[in-house]
Amino acid sequence: MIKKKVVVAVTGASGSIYAKVLFDQLLELKDQIEAVGVVMSDNAKEVWQFELDNEDYNHYQDYTFYNKNDFNAPFASGSAKYDTMIIIPCSMGTLGRIAHGISNDLISRAADVILKERRKLLAVVRDTPFSLIHINNMKTVTEAGGIICPANPSFYSLPKTIEEVAGTVVSRVLDLAGFEQESYRWQEK
Numbered sequence: 001m002i003k004k005k006v007v008v009a010v011t012g013a014s015g016s017i018y019a020k021v022l023f024d025q026l027l028e029l030k031d032q033i034e035a036v037g038v039v040m041s042d043n044a045k046e047v048w049q050f051e052l053d054n055e056d057y058n059h060y061q062d063y064t065f066y067n068k069n070d071f072n073a074p075f076a077s078g079s080a081k082y083d084t085m086i087i088i089p090c091s092m093g094t095l096g097r098i099a100h101g102i103s104n105d106l107i108s109r110a111a112d113v114i115l116k117e118r119r120k121l122l123a124v125v126r127d128t129p130f131s132l133i134h135i136n137n138m139k140t141v142t143e144a145g146g147i148i149c150p151a152n153p154s155f156y157s158l159p160k161t162i163e164e165v166a167g168t169v170v171s172r173v174l175d176l177a178g179f180e181q182e183s184y185r186w187q188e189k
């Protein structure tokens with residue numbers, strides 16, 4: 001099995017719980033992973049503090065965290081061969097910067113690299129409702145090869161906790177990223 005090199009970017013959209021659940025799930029999948037690099041925007045840290053009331057992202061010592069302005073991070077260049085990038089949650093601001101090639105921070109640069117190298121970009125966008133600008137930006141990123149995977153939970157697995165609700169989205173993201181994992185699928189036992 002070829003192990004994955006994954007970039008996880010967390011931005012300042014609502015839904016820090018999605019990032020937390022993804023961090024937890026990736027720990028369970030570590031035999032399928034060579035490296036996880038994480039970059040958080042300033043707003044991501046603020047929203048995490050506000051919504052989850054902690055700074056627990058500091059506790060994930062299996063992952064390598066990079067400063068949002070660190071253009072020397074390995075995945076700021078195509079040669080490091082990170083194969084997958086997951087932006088979770090993805091703000092409309094970050095989506096717009098990616099759609100327009102404005103690589104002015106490590107998140108937008110890493111996404112630019114993933115797209116130019118024709119690797120896998122998953123953007124878990126979150127806002128409601130969408131403006132035409134948002135929709136056009138999602139179209140542009142899709143046309144460039146990215147996958148827009150909105151933070152739309154499902155409820156047919158009868159989730160009981162907020163983590164389980166968020167897990168319905170994260171599970172879909174991990175499927176799309178190509179991980180082998182146990183996940184509830186509609187009409188499957």
Ligand SMILES: Cc1cc2nc3c(=O)[nH]c(=O)nc-3n(C[C@H](O)[C@H](O)[C@H](O)COP(=O)(O)O)c2cc1C
Binds near residue numbers: 014046090
């Ligand atoms: C509590 C809170 C919730 C937010 N929720 C959203 C959201 O769901 N979607 C979004 O696009 N922006 C949201 N924002 C605004 C973004 O944080 C803001 O546009 C920021 O500039 C995004 O920058 P970043 O993408 O670099 O994190 C929220 C801000 C706060 C403080």
